[in-house]
Amino acid sequence: MTTFPAGTFTPAPGRGSLGRMLRTHARVEASLTLRHGEQILLTLLIPLALLIGLSLLNILPAAQLGSTSKVDWMTPRVLAVAVMSSAFTGQAIALGFDRRYGVLKRLSATALPRWLLVAGRVAAALVVVALQSVIIGAVALLLGWSPSAAGLASAVVLLVVGTLAFGALGVLLGGALRAEAVLALANVVWFVLLLAGGILLAPSTMPAGIGTVVSLLPSGALAEGLRAALVDGTFAWGPLGVLVVWAVAAGAVASRTTRLT
Numbered sequence: 700m701t702t703f704p705a706g707t708f709t710p711a712p713g714r715g716s717l718g719r720m721l722r723t724h725a726r727v728e729a730s731l732t733l734r735h736g737e738q739i740l741l742t743l744l745i746p747l748a749l750l751i752g753l754s755l756l757n758i759l760p761a762a763q764l765g766s767t768s769k770v771d772w773m774t775p776r777v778l779a780v781a782v783m784s785s786a787f788t789g790q791a792i793a794l795g796f797d798r799r800y801g802v803l804k805r806l807s808a809t810a811l812p813r814w815l816l817v818a819g820r821v822a823a824a825l826v827v828v829a830l831q832s833v834i835i836g837a838v839a840l841l842l843g844w845s846p847s848a849a850g851l852a853s854a855v856v857l858l859v860v861g862t863l864a865f866g867a868l869g870v871l872l873g874g875a876l877r878a879e880a881v882l883a884l885a886n887v888v889w890f891v892l893l894l895a896g897g898i899l900l901a902p903s904t905m906p907a908g909i910g911t912v913v914s915l916l917p918s919g920a921l922a923e924g925l926r927a928a929l930v931d932g933t934f935a936w937g938p939l940g941v942l943v944v945w946a947v948a949a950g951a952v953a954s955r956t957t958r959l960t
Contacts, residue, residue, distance in 0.1 A: 720811060724819030729826040732789060742785040743831055747838060750777040754842050763904050767930055774839040774846070775854070775925035776898050781831040782858060783892060783918060786824040786865035787872075788885045794820065794873030794957075795881030803959040814954045817874075821866035821950075828862045847932030854928040857935075860942045861921040867949035868917065874957030892918040901926075914938075917945045 732738050753759060754770040764772050797803055806816065836844075846854075872888075873881050893899060897919025902910035913919040914937075924938030 717815065721815055721819055721822065724811065724815065725822035725826065728793075728820050728823030732785070732793070732823060732827055733830075738785075738789050738793075742781060742789055742827060743834065746777045746781040746784065746831070746835060749780060750774065750835060750839060751842070754839075763901060768843065768845075770839055770842045770844045771846070771930055772926070774835070774844050775929045776922045777835055777839075778832060778854075778858065778925055779861070779898055779918060779922040780893060781835060782828055782861045782921060783865055783889060783898075785827045785831060786821070786862045787869040788889045789827075790820055790824055790866055790869030791873035791881050791885040792878075794870060795876065795878040795885075798874070798958065798960055799878040801960070803957075813957060817867070817870050817950065817954050817957065820870055821863055824866045824869075825859065825862050828858060832858060846929040849932035850928030850930075850934070853934040854925055857921060857924045857928060857939060857942070860939060860946060861917065861924075864917045864921075864942045864946035864949065867946050867953050870957060871949050871953035874953055892916065898922045915941055917942055920945075 732742070750770075750773055753773050759769055759772065794803075803816065811819075869885075872885060876884065895913070896916050897913040902914040902919050902923065904910075905913060914923060920938035920941035924935040924942070927933050927935040927938070
């Protein structure tokens with residue numbers, strides 16, 4: 700009996716490699732985000748409006764700025780807003796409506812494991828955040844931004860870990876509630892964290908107890924870590940640790956609680 704070596708005939712049945720599935724899933728999710736007008740408004744236009752408006756207008760209190768220029772003070776915080784917008788709010792809403800329209804149910808019939816569904820969405824958020832950072836950084840430079848060169852590598856690390864933390868939180872929210880509830884709650888949380896989560900108001904300017912709590916939120920930790928990196932040129936280990944804890948805890952819970960319908 701004549702036999703043929705493996706791979707002679709194509710297609711070869713069987714599951715693809717996990718790495719290839721992850722890359723494909725992340726590419727599809729990133730392209731869907733970038734083609735969606737409302738997502739672009741949330742992830743890019745609003746952060747740019749905050750950056751330009753608060754850098755040019757005399758709105759920020761002088762006591763909070765200290766000797767730092769407005770654009771130098773705002774840029775790290777706008778980067779934190781961008782991460783929160785794309786990785787948390789955008790991912791949560793997209794996942795909630797994907798569940799509503801049966802997208803996840805159909806994906807579950809493929810070889811994609813549940814953890815890879817989470818990882819693919821977070822990887823897509825990393826791609827979007829990278830594009831956001833380049834555009835926001837370019838606009839900030841035009842406005843006179845002068846980041847500390849010593850802190851650029853630290854800022855990249857914080858952006859990656861912050862995206863993982865907010866992405867896991869977005870999947871946790873979008874994978875557990877109904878789409879309508881996710882839409883309302885994700886936007887409410889975004890506004891609350893923007894106004895009182897350590898982004899527009901630094902934790903150091905708040906009362907001691909409140910400031911400590913805010914610094915333990917992912918928004919406060921990311922904003923303060925990026926400020927330390929891009930303004931002071933130092934690596935903030937405390938904020939990084941806070942973000943790692945949020946990323947691990949939310950990712951573990953999300954991988955178990957994400958529902959398909």
